[in-house]
Amino acid sequence: MKTELIVLTAPDLMLASLLVLALIGLGVRLGLGISRTLTVAAIRTTVQLLLVGLILETVFSQAKLSWIMLIVLVMMTVAAWEILARQKRKIKGWWGFGVSAFSLFISSFLITLLALFIVIEADPWYTPQYAIPLLGMLLGNTMNGIALGMDRLVQTAWQQRAVIEQRLMLGQKDSEAIGEIKRDSMRAGMIPIINAMAAAGVVSLPGMMTGQILAGSPPVEAVKYQILIMFLVTSGTGFAVITVLQLITRRMFDSRERLRFDRLLKEPG
Amino acid sequence: MLRFEDLKIPNIEPINLTIEPGECVGLSGESGSGKTRLLRAIADMDEHGGQVYAEDIAQDQVKAHEWRRRVMLLPAESQWWFDTVDQHFSTQAKYIETLGFGQDVMCWNVSRCSSGEKQRLSILRMLSHCPRVLLLDEPTANLDSSNIARVEDLIGNYLSNHNAVAIWVSHDASQLGRVSHQQYHLSDGQLKQVSEA
Numbered sequence: 394m395k396t397e398l399i400v401l402t403a404p405d406l407m408l409a410s411l412l413v414l415a416l417i418g419l420g421v422r423l424g425l426g427i428s429r430t431l432t433v434a435a436i437r438t439t440v441q442l443l444l445v446g447l448i449l450e451t452v453f454s455q456a457k458l459s460w461i462m463l464i465v466l467v468m469m470t471v472a473a474w475e476i477l478a479r480q481k482r483k484i485k486g487w488w489g490f491g492v493s494a495f496s497l498f499i500s501s502f503l504i505t506l507l508a509l510f511i512v513i514e515a516d517p518w519y520t521p522q523y524a525i526p527l528l529g530m531l532l533g534n535t536m537n538g539i540a541l542g543m544d545r546l547v548q549t550a551w552q553q554r555a556v557i558e559q560r561l562m563l564g565q566k567d568s569e570a571i572g573e574i575k576r577d578s579m580r581a582g583m584i585p586i587i588n589a590m591a592a593a594g595v596v597s598l599p600g601m602m603t604g605q606i607l608a609g610s611p612p613v614e615a616v617k618y619q620i621l622i623m624f625l626v627t628s629g630t631g632f633a634v635i636t637v638l639q640l641i642t643r644r645m646f647d648s649r650e651r652l653r654f655d656r657l658l659k660e661p662g
Numbered sequence: 663m664l665r666f667e668d669l670k671i672p673n674i675e676p677i678n679l680t681i682e683p684g685e686c687v688g689l690s691g692e693s694g695s696g697k698t699r700l701l702r703a704i705a706d707m708d709e710h711g712g713q714v715y716a717e718d719i720a721q722d723q724v725k726a727h728e729w730r731r732r733v734m735l736l737p738a739e740s741q742w743w744f745d746t747v748d749q750h751f752s753t754q755a756k757y758i759e760t761l762g763f764g765q766d767v768m769c770w771n772v773s774r775c776s777s778g779e780k781q782r783l784s785i786l787r788m789l790s791h792c793p794r795v796l797l798l799d800e801p802t803a804n805l806d807s808s809n810i811a812r813v814e815d816l817i818g819n820y821l822s823n824h825n826a827v828a829i830w831v832s833h834d835a836s837q838l839g840r841v842s843h844q845q846y847h848l849s850d851g852q853l854k855q856v857s858e859a
Contacts (some may be wrong), residue, residue: 559741562705564731564791573743649706650726 398608410435452521461519465502465528472497472536479540482547483659484641492640496539500633501531504625512621530601530622531629534586538630542582543637547657549574550645557652567646575638582634586627593623663717664704664733664795664827670711671696671703674851677712683825686818688842690832690856695848697831698738701797704829705735716795716827734793738800740784742772747783753790760816761786762809777804785813789820796820796828802837814841 413435420428452460476493477484484492505528509515515523550557550571560570593599594616601622605615647653654661663685669677674696681687691697703710706726714721716733744750748768758765761782775783781804788796796817802810818841821828832838838845845856 553743555739556741556743558707559737560743561727562707562730562735562737563787564727564734566727647709648726649722651707651709 449521449525452525456517456519456521458517458519461521461524464525468528468532469494469497469502472501472532476536476540476543480544480547482544482551484543484547484657485659488644492637493539493543495640496633496636497532497535499636500535500539500629501528504629505531508621508625526601527622527625531626534626535629535633537585538582539633539637541585542578542634543641545581546574546578546638546641549577550652551654551658554652554654561650561652567650568642571642571645575642578638579634582637583631586623586630590623590627593619599623663825664829665715666704666712667715668712669700669703669714671699671708674700674848674853677853679846679853681827681829683827684822685843686821686828686830686841688830688832688838688845688856689848690835690838690845691848696851697848698799700848700853701735701799701829701831704795704797705730705733707735731791732793733795733797734788734791735797736784736788736799736801738803740780740787742780744772746771747775750787751790755786755790757786757789757816761812778806778809781805782809782813785816789816792824794824794826796826798828798830800831800833802832810837817841 413431417428417431417435420426420431448464452464473490473494476497477489480489483489505524508527509518509524513523513527518524553574557570557574561567589597589599599619599622602612602615602619605618606612641657644657645653647656663683664681666677666679669679671677677700679687689697689700699708702708704714706714706721706729714733716729719732721729742750746768747770748755750772751768755768758767763782763786767783770779772780781801785801798817801817802813805813814837817828817830820826830838830841846853847856848854
């Protein structure tokens with residue numbers, strides 16, 4: 394049984410937007426202070442997605458490697474920037490950008506390549522219908538994990554700097570003094586994806602799988618893709634969070650095992 | 663035993679000083695004069711110039727955590743990160759009764775300890791590592807007079823029994839008179855020996 398793709402019309406979207414408008418109206422009435430942010434976000438999502446739709450249509454019809462690489466570059470830069478923007482304690486400029494870009498490169502770019510070459514084996518390997526959504530999904534998820542793990546590490550270490558220094562004064566190694574905080578941060582970075590795996594299919598139907606089913610794929614085919622994505626995202630997030638935690642703790646302590654937030658943060662104290 | 667060669671800390675003139683085994687040096691000075699920064703430099707907790715030797719081993723000759731095990735800094739405010747007291751001790755605590763505790767103190771919950779109890783416990787924790795050099799930053803600031811006497815006795819005995827060395831920071835001139843063999847005063851960026859009264 395293959396169902397036809399039901400095309401959404403502009404009135405369909407208008408109807409959905411009325412719901413958001415109603416929510417904004419209610420927010421204003423009750424003075425909840427959420428309406429402005431909500432309006433901006435709703436407009437952003439509409440404009441951004443429409444634009445990306447247009448771009449993807451062009452790219453899909455051309456399938457030129459140079460175009461695809463350009464899009465990949467833009468996606469990764471924005472993701473790296475978003476990670477830094479999520480940090481409560483701002484990490485020093487280029488170094489912070491370098492760390493998040495490098496971890497995204499390992500977690501998303503390399504793993505997407507691996508999947509394209511070894512698992513999917515599309516022809517050519519950079520077939521944009523596979524490459525771009527795959528990378529996008531990996532970036533979106535690993536970005537979350539990296540941002541959460543990084544924020545937890547820097548934030549907790551900052552709050553507990555007196556404890557860390559006390560442990561150093563008692564002759565503990567720097568790795569020992571930050572050990573618990575590092576384990577906590579690893580967990581914080583991995584919780585979203587672990588939750589997603591645990592709840593998949595029972596509590597929630599993952600977005601990609603739902604999309605494929607709506608587009609008429611047989612459910613079992615959609616499920617196979619979803620499992621592939623889950624494993625890719627999990628390993629990508631895990632490797633990325635580990636990379637980030639290692640790089641940041643190395644930066645946080647100098648060669649004499651001193652706590653050095655002045656090397657890490659824009660405004661240390 | 664403990665020797666400074668041109669020890670440089672921002673806004674303080676280079677320090678040259680030798681402390682003999684078993685000796686305690688008293689250090690006074692107004693708040694902000696740099697007493698704590700000096701102790702932190704000796705423990706290698708902050709960047710600094712010059713060289714520090716403990717038993718003829720230079721600071722940068724050993725790993726930083728090994729140095730701090732020998733040259734241990736007792737901060738003015740102690741920090742505790744586990745729930746119970748004993749979790750902070752890696753070896754059997756000694757001198758528990760000497761500082762006026764019962765053996766059950768090891769099972770105490772840290773969050774229920776008063777600041778004075780924490781201060782005495784932090785001294786026990788430091789001594790359990792058997793450091794060669796004690797850097798004491800106002801070690802009795804939160805204690806009553808009977809406990810002050812206990813701490814002074816304990817540290818004094820530790821130094822003579824182990825041939826260890828201490829630098830004792832205090833605002834109390836009479837205390838420094840009791841515990842130290844020589845006294846120094848830090849002001850306007852200069853470390854000056856206090857002449858015998």
